[in-house]
Amino acid sequence: MSEAIEFLPPRPAVLSRRTAIIADLTDLLPAECVIHEARELVPFETDAFISYRRLPLAVVLPKTTAQVAAVMKYCHRYGVPVVPRGAGTSLSGGAIPQEDAIVLGLSKMSRILEVDYANRTATVQAGVTNLNISEAVGVDGFFYAPDPSSQLACTIGGNIGMNSGGAHCLKYGVTTNNLLGVKMVLVDGTVVDLGGKHLDSAGYDLLGLVCGSEGQLGIVTEATVRLIAKPEGARPVLFGFETSEEAGACVTDIIGSGVIPVAIEFMDKPAIEICEAFAHAGYPLDVGALLIVEVEGSEAEMEATLASVVEIARRHGVKTVRESQSAAEAALIWKGRKSAFGATGRIADYICMDGTVPLGKLSYVLKKTSEITDSFGLRVANVFHAGDGNMHPLILFNANDPEDAAKAEAAGNEILKLCVDAGGCLTGEHGVGIEKRDLMRHQYSDADLAQQMAVRSAFDEGWILNPSKVFPLDGRPAA
Amino acid sequence: MQTNFTLEQLADPHVAESEKILRRCVHCGFCTATCPTYVTLGNELDSPRGRIYLIKDMLENGRPADEEVVTHIDRCLSCLACVTTCPSGVDYMHLVDHARIHIEKTYRRPLMDRLIRGLLAAVLPYPARFRAAVVFAKLGRPFVPILKRVPALKPLGAMLDLAPASIARPSDAATPGTRAPQAERRGRVAILSGCAQPVLDPGINEATLRLLSRLGIEVVVPEGEGCCGALVHHMGREEPALDFARRNVDVWIREIDNGGLDAIIITASGCGTTIKDYGHMLRLDPAYAEKAAKVSALAKDITEYLSVLDLPKLEPKRLNVAYHSACSMQHGQKITLAPKNLLKVAGFTVRDPAEGHLCCGSAGTYNILQPEISGQLKARKVRNIEATKPDVIATGNIGCITQIATGTAIPILHTVELLDWAYGGPQPQKLSAR
Amino acid sequence: MTLIPHTETDAAYVIRNAAAQGTRLSLCGGNSRVGFGNPVEGAEAMSSRGLSGIVDYEPAEMVMTARAGTPVAEIEAALAANRQMMAFEPMDHRGIMGTSGEPTIGGVFAANVSGPRRFVAGAARDSLLGIRFVNGQGQVIRAGGRVMKNVTGLDLVKLLAGSHGTLGFLTEVTFRVLPVPQSIETIVISGLDDAAAARAMASALSLPVEVSGAAHLPQTVKGRFVGGALPEGEATVLRLEGLAASVAVRAEKLAAVMKAFGPVSRLGQDKSVTLWREIRDVHPYADGTQKPLWRVSVAPSIGHQLVAALRLEAGVDAFYDWQGGLIWMRMEADPEAELLRRYIKALGGGHATLMRASEQVRAVTPAFEPQPDAVAALSARVKQKLDPAGIFSPGKMAGAL
Missing domain, CATH: 1.10.1060.10 (Alpha-helical ferredoxin)
Known part of the structure; x- marks a missing residue:
């Protein structure tokens, strides 16, 4: 386990009341909703950012908004930190607890409450998975657009916490652009509704502020999201290139041409091999880089868009062009792409970066990224959303070798700084979490951060919500 | 990690x-x-x-x-x-x-848990004992409501619930011996009779024998074979499980040596998953490792085997079949398309229920040991199946058949029973009864 | 007198001083929305129009950075030269407000302006990637960035968008732009009443034809559009955009389905452009009057019920811009704020914003939908964190805001 990033020291006043707190929580919630046996807490010590682990004080899995409110009211009263958790798929450690914290899991709140086609909305509990929504409305010709690669498992609550994106947000936007309203429990247990089936806010855009706030402003228990009519057809096409640079330049030109596909995904050679081994999607193995370009719409539209894209790709020396021939094949192509991170586990441990860079800098940043990992003697696989410059270098290492793990972390930090220096940002869709917290000063000035923290304090003066995350530990407002 | x-x-x-x-x-x-x-x-x-x-x-x-x-x-x-x-x-x-x-x-389990697990391990894998138990279960059925009220006794209640209401007629499908094919001989296979299946539903292997025979396959029911070991294996009883495995390996190796086998046919996918794993289970046993691997390589689900026999395409029938893929079939053995393709070629209209990846709650002895979760899963499964409005449900595992049948009035059959019927066998009883 | 700083540093200096002295500032751009919001007493105007000019425009990356006071016209001209646009179609308020100022890009974002593409392409907030602003303590703050995907830290960008100059003084904005669609066509269904139109629109919007605008123009307003060129009867209009070949195919499909609702006709490119600009700018109510004008946001399916209920009790004229998520309502005399807001609540929620009214009416009618206590308190705390001295147009949006 890595130790480079510190957590807040546990609050002694909380630790010393552990037994009483557990007894009180057991009074507030049904027995099956409170977990406190030491052994049962272990599986909650981390999320998908497994380099860091901390045992929580207890885990609660409420079933209703009222129960969430009761827990928050209690924790607020006694200053007990609360770490919200959806499916625990965070790649930045957003759901990693701390010794004095209650993990508040939304996994028992997983019902779709209402689907309203007349208004094109779905209202769901926070623990519903992203894919569940699209599956529930798919038969009627609708879908929910943001599609993070973990959409099979990740919850809508977690998506809101991290303002998740996905492959198709090039056209449809990220979570914040598809979220119409939330029911949220404030730190003191007050329940508020922000937004609804209507658009925009009557006052400040608190909904926009909550989206991407990493569980620091309140606990979202329900969400109303925008549904979109499914396009008539969608077709992913594979473009194989000799080099990553060619592929990167091609992406920049596609966007620059004014033709905007629904998705442009990039994979370099190591990533292609990893994904093909799992999904058998028919990715070409004799190329140095691969683009998955998806077009959608009517047959006429897909053909027209595709023709322009193919022409641009040819100018960049594309080696292989392969259109998917069936829905099953298209599904496999996406399955391979979306399983990329997990599939990497077949060959090595990894940490996944999430910096975003301006499109014009793609090739440059790709090249620099391999220089950085080379200099650390590490391997890297790149698989990412190229259309919006959201890079995901996967740094491969051996987690059982502490030295290797430390090198991977250091290389990751270098890469993220590179992204910021190139005019981009630390994280495009995974969130700051614990992972990128101490790099925040590289992107923001002290005043910028102080302003964000002040606004955060407006929601949670005592900083009990997910307190070790997002903001560097030094320079925080005095409690 | x-x-x-x-x-x-x-x-x-x-x-x-x-x-x-x-x-x-x-x-x-x-x-x-x-x-x-x-x-x-x-x-x-x-x-x-x-x-x-x-x-x-x-x-x-x-x-x-x-x-x-x-x-x-x-x-x-x-x-x-x-x-x-x-x-x-x-x-x-x-x-x-x-x-x-x-x-x-x-770990030492609580007394009642030990007793029930011991009972299951002592009865289920042995057809004669299981048959006797089914008779006994009939007598116990009136006590189900009482049993279900006592937490430690809930598994007993579940057990009685699952026992068939009538005892299957005697069948010679499990009688050892070689069945010569009716058509020109194209191959030779062994068939696993198994333990619970011949008691609960001998019609499955009868249909298999008829179909294979018409297709020119010589089928041997080897003397001495028995439970595949899955039931005790899933209870963590390693040695008894390995003993079952060794016994079957011996039997099949004997058949391979005398006359050769193209395949070992299994008509319960739960057993198939385990037999395909014999090679792994016995990998540390120098006397058996190689033989077990050989057996595992020959083990084939009946639909897997039928798929390579190139069955002729038949006229469409007006019968909607909801295909329920047993977990051991789709996840354990990764057989997903073969059964559906066979049914389609045989003229059936195949429907895929939603959430097909979810278990029906049967899972070996799970419906007995964890009746509550199992019941919820069964209800969910039945809901999804019934939503496809099928005339009949097809699946490839006796456990699922028993489980789902207690939750719906729609007849549920083994895939091979429908195939046998389509290719000239008698109409399955469950359908003619309608 | 209006304060017009010409550098960000100057702006920060002015604001620092104002905060120290407790001087109220009314932040604005080109003043094209003057007269909107709750009246603020004794505030000195401070405009961003001295901070003008496009800082950076990368058409290939579809991103533009401009100083907040840059005229919208200048931005639009630069974009048009590259066949690009602001996808959120910011409306021009001068018509309905009867103002003559020059709209600025900062104003567009400060008011979170949107148009008929709202549901599909978002409002200004959805295109805004990054900002620089001066907070109430005179500090220059940067939030967001220039890339489309960015979840680094709290999204102050969204907070500032639509805060109407009550949280900070925008000095620079970076936003996403999109290519102008090659072709536009409008399907018109004639003669539907409000309820039938709502059904027709719900049906159209559930088809895979990517309707990018949907509006219903009742008899009372229909004649004011496209110089009266729309066919007989109420007009329910649906916009399709994209590659010409694709638009043609989609228009066929949509028309075929819409026939079931009423007579279908079509508008070509030029008339469509005019029609949707007029819908965007609420052309019928750019009438030179001060009759109370409401911008109402509710769930689309209840819009006609709301209007029908109000008609029984008040003099109201309305049309529906559904992909904009709006009903525009002009009241004959009394603004009927309480009645309107009561019905909105009863029908499932939403909000009504008073865009225009006489000074007497504005003095007693909250311009923005009053928020539930907990949300109002939260908003007040947020305001306090950005503008601790309470100098930015206090009360413009609500009590403390």
Whole structure:
């Protein structure tokens, strides 16, 4: 386990009341909703950012908004930190607890409450998975657009916490652009509704502020999201290139041409091999880089868009062009792409970066990224959303070798700084979490951060919500 | 993910294997989404990722199993949906197998639990005892409501609920001997009679024998074969499971040596998953490792085998078949398309129920040992199946047949029974009764 | 007198001083929305129009950075030269407000302006990637960035968008732009009443034809559009955009389905452009009057019920811009704020913003929908963190805001 990033020291006043707190929580919630046996807490010590682990004080899995409110009211009263958790798929450690914290899991709140086609909305509990929504409305010709690669498992609550994106947000936007309203429990247990089936806010855009706030402003228990009519057809096409640079330049030109596909995904050679081994999607193995370009719409539209894209790709020396021939094949192509991170586990441990860079800098940043990992003697696989410059270098290492793990972390930090220096940002869709917290000063000035923290304090003066995350530990407002 | 085992711990081949499996897991959490118990209970401890973590913690610390760990491992159906989902290729099946063996060795279950498990292990794998038990169950049925009210006795109630209301007529499908084919001989296979299936539904293997015979396949029912061992294997009873495996390996190797076998045909996918794993189960037994691997390689589900026989395409029938893929079929053996394709070629209209990846709750003895979760899964499964408005349900595992039949009025048959009918066999009784 | 700083540093200096002295500032751009919001007493105007000019425009990356006071016209001209546009179609308020100022890009974002593409392409907030602003303590703050995907830290960008100059003084904005669609066509269904139109629109919007605008123009307003060129009867209009070949195919499909609702006709490119600009700018109510004008946001399916209920009790004229998520309502005399807001609540929620009214009416009618106590308190705390001295137009949006 890595130790480079510190957590807040546990609050002694909380630790010393552990037994009483557990007894009180057991009074507030049904027995099956409170977990406190030491052994049962272990599986909650981390999320998908497994380099860091901390045992929580207890885990609660409420079933209703009222129960969430009761827990928050209690924790607020006694200053007990609360770490919200959806499916625990965070790649930045957003759901990693701390010794004095209650993990508040939304996994028992997983019902779709209402689907309203007349208004094109779905209202769901926070623990519903992203894919569940699209599956529930798919038969009627609708879908929910943001599609993070973990959409099979990740919850809508977690998506809101991290303002998740996905492959198709090039056209449809990220979570914040598809979220119409939330029911949220404030730190003191007050329940508020922000937004609804209507658009925009009557006052400040608190909904926009909550989206991407990493569980620091309140606990979202329900969400109303925008549904979109499914396009008539969608077709992913594979473009194989000799080099990553060619592929990167091609992406920049596609966007620059004014033709905007629904998705442009990039994979370099190591990533292609990893994904093909799992999904058998028919990715070409004799190329140095691969683009998955998806077009959608009517047959006429897909053909027209595709023709322009193919022409641009040819100018960049594309080696292989392969259109998917069936829905099953298209599904496999996406399955391979979306399983990329997990599939990497077949060959090595990894940490996944999430910096975003301006499109014009793609090739440059790709090249620099391999220089950085080379200099650390590490391997890297790149698989990412190229259309919006959201890079995901996967740094491969051996987690059982502490030295290797430390090198991977250091290389990751270098890469993220590179992204910021190139005019981009630390994280495009995974969130700051614990992972990128101490790099925040590289992107923001002290005043910028102080302003964000002040606004955060407006929601949670005592900083009990997910307190070790997002903001560097030094320079925080005095409690 | 990172693991912490000492070299001494790793000297144990079971631990060494588990460590390798754990190293592959990247804790991405995808598996939670398709896990029936997580979907039902909403607690990560009842998900593959949670169980992997519990097992890891237990094994790393060299601890005996405790009540908490046992609770969550026991709730695992071993449906292996997680294995299908896992992008990292985590071999959860063998990890949980190891955990169950570890539990069996280091944990003393409460008395009632021990008795029930002992009873199941002593009765189910033996057709004669099981037949007697079914007779006895009829007598016990009036007591079900009482049994269900006492927590420790709930499994007994579930057991009685599942027992068939009438005893199947005697059948010679399981009588040892060789069946010469009716058509020109194209091949020779052995068929597994199994333990519970011939008691619960001998019609399945009768249909198989008829169909194979018409297709020119010589079928041998070998003398001396028995339960595949899955039932006790899933209870963590390693030695009895291996004994069952060795016995069957001996029997089949004998048949391979005398006359050769193209395949070992299995008509219950639950058994198929285990027999295909014999090679792994006996890998540490020098006397059996090689033979077991040979047997595993020959083991074929009946639909897998029929698929290579190139059955003729038949005229469409007006019959909607909801195909329920048993977990052991789709996740354990990765057979997904073959049964549906066979049904389609035979003229049936095949419908895929929603949430096809979720277990029906049968899972060997799970519906007896975990009646509540099993009941919820059954209800969900039946809802999804009935939504497709089928005339009949087809599946490839006796456990699912028994389980689903108690939840719906729609007839449920083994895929091979429909195929036998389509290709000239008699109409299955369950259909003619309608 | 209006304060017009010409550098960000100057702006910060002015604001620091104002905060120290407790001087109220009314932040604005080109003043094209003057007269909107609750009246603020004794505030000195401070405009961003001295901070003008496009800082950076990368058409290939579809991103533009401009100083807040840059005229919208200048931005639009630069974009048009590259066949690009602001996808959120910011409306021009001068018509309905009867003002003559020059709209600025900062104003567009400060008011979170949107148009008929709202549901599909978002409002200004959805295109805004990054900002620089001066907070109430005179500190220059940067939030967001220039890339489309960015979840680094709290999204102050969204907070500032639509805060109407009550949280900070925008000095620079970076936003996403999109290519102008090659072709536009409008399907018109004639003669539907409000309820039938709502059904027709719900049906159209559930088809895979990517309707990018949907509006219903009742008899009372229909004649004011496209110089009276729309066919007989109420007009329910649906916009399709994209590649010419694709638009043609989609228009066929949509027309075929819409026939079931009423007579279908079509508008070509030029008339469509005019029609949707007029819908965007609420052309019928750019009438030179001060009759109370409401911008109402409710769930689309209840819009006609709301209007029908109000008609029984008040003099109201309305049309529906559904992909904009809006009903525009002009009241004959009394603004009927309480009645309107009561019905909105009863029908499932939403909000009504008073865009225009006489000074007497504005003095007693909250311009923005009053928020539930907990949300109002939260908003007040947020305001306090950005503008601790309470100098930015206090009360413009609500009590403390």
